[in-house]
Amino acid sequence: MTEREYNQCVTDYADAVYRFILKNLRQEEDARDIVQTSFEKLWKHHLQVESATAKSYLFSIAYHQMIDHLRKSKRMQLRADFEETVRVQPGKADNLKSILNHALDRLPEIQRSLVMLKDYEGYSYEEIGQITGLSGSQVKVYLHRARLQLKQYLVKPENLI
Amino acid sequence: MMPAKRIDKGNYEEFFLLYVDNELPAADREAVDSFVSAHPELREELELLLETRLIPEEQLFGNPEVLMKPERAARRNTYLLLRWLAPAAAAVWLLFTGISQFGGSVDGPPLRPPIKIASQEPVTKPTAPRKTDTPARVIRIPEKRPLAVPTDKLSATTAPLAVTEAAETVEPGTNITETVIESAAPVLVPAETIQTTSVQQTAVKNNYASEALFHPDGDAEAEEEQGRSKKGFRVLVRKATRVYQKVVEPEGDKPLIRLSKADIEL
Numbered sequence: 089m090t091e092r093e094y095n096q097c098v099t100d101y102a103d104a105v106y107r108f109i110l111k112n113l114r115q116e117e118d119a120r121d122i123v124q125t126s127f128e129k130l131w132k133h134h135l136q137v138e139s140a141t142a143k144s145y146l147f148s149i150a151y152h153q154m155i156d157h158l159r160k161s162k163r164m165q166l167r168a169d170f171e172e173t174v175r176v177q178p179g180k181a182d183n184l185k186s187i188l189n190h191a192l193d194r195l196p197e198i199q200r201s202l203v204m205l206k207d208y209e210g211y212s213y214e215e216i217g218q219i220t221g222l223s224g225s226q227v228k229v230y231l232h233r234a235r236l237q238l239k240q241y242l243v244k245p246e247n248l249i
Numbered sequence: 250m251m252p253a254k255r256i257d258k259g260n261y262e263e264f265f266l267l268y269v270d271n272e273l274p275a276a277d278r279e280a281v282d283s284f285v286s287a288h289p290e291l292r293e294e295l296e297l298l299l300e301t302r303l304i305p306e307e308q309l310f311g312n313p314e315v316l317m318k319p320e321r322a323a324r325r326n327t328y329l330l331l332r333w334l335a336p337a338a339a340a341v342w343l344l345f346t347g348i349s350q351f352g353g354s355v356d357g358p359p360l361r362p363p364i365k366i367a368s369q370e371p372v373t374k375p376t377a378p379r380k381t382d383t384p385a386r387v388i389r390i391p392e393k394r395p396l397a398v399p400t401d402k403l404s405a406t407t408a409p410l411a412v413t414e415a416a417e418t419v420e421p422g423t424n425i426t427e428t429v430i431e432s433a434a435p436v437l438v439p440a441e442t443i444q445t446t447s448v449q450q451t452a453v454k455n456n457y458a459s460e461a462l463f464h465p466d467g468d469a470e471a472e473e474e475q476g477r478s479k480k481g482f483r484v485l486v487r488k489a490t491r492v493y494q495k496v497v498e499p500e501g502d503k504p505l506i507r508l509s510k511a512d513i514e515l
Contacts, residue, residue, distance in 0.1 A: 094318060102313040111306075111308075120310070188300070188303065203301075207304075208303060208305050239294075239300075239301055
């Protein structure tokens with residue numbers, strides 16, 4: 089990848105990576121730090137990275153940076169189950185998007201990341217597996233579990249009031 | 250990702266999830282649509298799953314330029330500019346400096362003050378040098394020294410140098426007892442700038458010719474040098490001839506090495 093292609097990656101993917109990390113961390117400064125670190129690593133290896141795979145490479149770096157960050161801050165949820173015990177009442181939020189965001193916040197980190205990589209970036213199971221280090225089958229299982237849990241959250245009447 | 254089987258009431262949920270994740274091929278998507286049409290009680294379930302898909306939000310990094318790197322082309326341009334600008338500037342400076350210092354002129358060769366031949370006749374009393382701005386250089390040729398080049402040959406040998414009317418004033422065999430050459434400086438003079446000498450009969454238009462004619466030692470050295478070169482050339486030809494004869498006409502049965510067209514004796 090040339091310098092020009094690297095800069096094109098910055099133009100094309102900086103916002104997407106930032107959104108991906110921010111939605112997981114919910115802290116702007118930490119998200120910016122991770123984005124910068126990710127691009128620095130991409131720049132360090134830009135001669136070895138093909139332009140076609142640069143986006144996946146970038147998201148992979150950012151994802152693992154984020155996981156490391158969460159582990160360090162001890163906010164990582166290791167269990168993949170939906171937290172039904174801690175439920176935030178959205179009040180009178182009739183906005184489906186807001187409810188969905190609340191439901192997303194209840195998901196474990198890994199599942200949330202998978203949902204975002206699928207819905208925001210449109211990656212396939214295999215591509216998500218390459219980014220996260222999981223197999224395609226694992227991605228499929230985690231994603232389906234996350235969808236069902238989100239659906240359950242949406243249908244509960246207390247969440248819709 | 251392909252489902253293992255066709256959609257039915259026992260596996261529709263997996264098909265719905267794959268449908269939401271956009272992992273079904275077109276044929277299976279149509280199969281799901283047909284299945285939902287055939288089972289409207291399951292449509293709500295599919296729509297709920299579709300609502301779990303996140304809507305992309307506009308969240309900007311803000312200043313992506315801090316992440317960008319200078320491109321090599323830009324760096325190379327700057328490098329090349331610095332690399333070539335300095336030598337180019339130096340070359341231009343040298344060009345103009347050289348022109349101004351070494352008297353380069355577009356109109357003609359560098360000029361020098363003309364050498365004036367003051368006299369070619371026997372001088373009874375020294376000719377007073379002309380008043381010039383610069384001190385005159387006087388070259389005195391020893392008395393009774395014959396002209397190095399006969400004047401009858403002079404016109405022929407110095408024809409390109411445009412010796413005019415020399416034959417009228419210097420008769421063949423005439424000895425020049427003393428010649429005074431006035432010169433402001435020992436520099437070259439183009440033929441056009443030479444002025445008429447104080448002796449009106451002689452007009453030599455080229456300073457090189459005049460200096461060659463009247464220089465006391467120049468001819469002897471030239472002849473000696475020419476003689477050396479001629480002798481050296483003759484020796485070289487003689488040796489080459491001998492080698493050629495040995496090669497072409499070898500003596501006896503001496504072994505030969507055939508090299509190309511010539512046989513070299515060992």
